[in-house]
Amino acid sequence: MSARFTDKVILITGATSGMGRAVAERVTAEGAKVVLAARGKDAGDAFAAQLRAAGHDALFVPTDVTVAAEVAQLVRQAVEHYGRLDGAFNNVGAATAYAPVTDIDEDAWRADQALNLDSVFYGVKYEIPAIQASGGGSIVNNSSNLGVTGAPGMASYSAAKHGVVGLTRSAALDTAATGVRVNALVTGGVDTPLLRGAMGPNPEEAIKAAGAMHPVGRIAQPEEIAAFVAFLLSDEAKFITGAALAIDGGMTAA
Secondary structure: OOOOOOOOEEEEEOOOOHHHHHHHHHHHHOOOEEEEEEOOHHHHHHHHHHHHHOOOEEEEEEOOOOOHHHHHHHHHHHHHHHOOOOEEEEOOOOOOOOEOHHHOOHHHHHHHHHHHHHHHHHHHHHHHHHHHHOOOEEEEEEOOHHHOOOOOOEHHHHHHHHHHHHHHHHHHHHHHHHOEEEEEEEEOOEOOHHHHHOOOOOHHHHHHHHHHOOOOOOOEOHHHHHHHHHHHHOHHHOOOOOOEEEEOOOOOOO
16 A cells, blocks of 8 residues: 655544544555544554554544534644644544424534534634644545435535534635645545444344445445545545545435
8 A cells, every 4th residue: 555644733623533544544655643532542552553553553532522612622732742734634523403493492503513514613723723833734624415316304414514514624725825625525424333323123134225325226335435435535636625525325416
């Protein structure tokens, strides 16, 4: 595998499972030093130790990304430990309020926005100055196909993910002249522990049904998302910024 990230420092939120874990494994295999963020300390410590045992450089910082002060501290620790920050994958998110819009409780609405949108806002807010100070780099925000479409019973999640796309585009314009690129992923279904946990008692059947909703006939593997994120984080994507990029098996095209 290439060494596109030699001497580069990449910060990843939601780093201990699913897409975040796959991105960490991909960029470290290409030479990156990684700063891993998640709420679960035991899982984070174990994953960082696993990466170090494989010869990679990894730091885990327990972080609740819905709290601005914790995200600010995460970025500070990254820079204090490694001396720079070159890129970030803002990856935390999940649907929590399933209801018609008229039935969504205000607290559930705010919780969805905090998890899916505020977390990304705090990320770009504090990552951008650190990346600028390092000479430029790339931020990738994980949105969703529901960041550009809608679905019944998903108003809260979809609104937050639309917000991620709008935030990404505006942040990209704010930073375009400074060497910082900001892009969003428009993902379809991805086979992660989080998705499987939401699939009920027969996840395999539910996964097949979800795959049938994608024109390609299946959902993605985390490693497929990671390959695309690694490209966007790399210097090979230097002319891409402010984009909402579909990696969704054709869902939004349909």
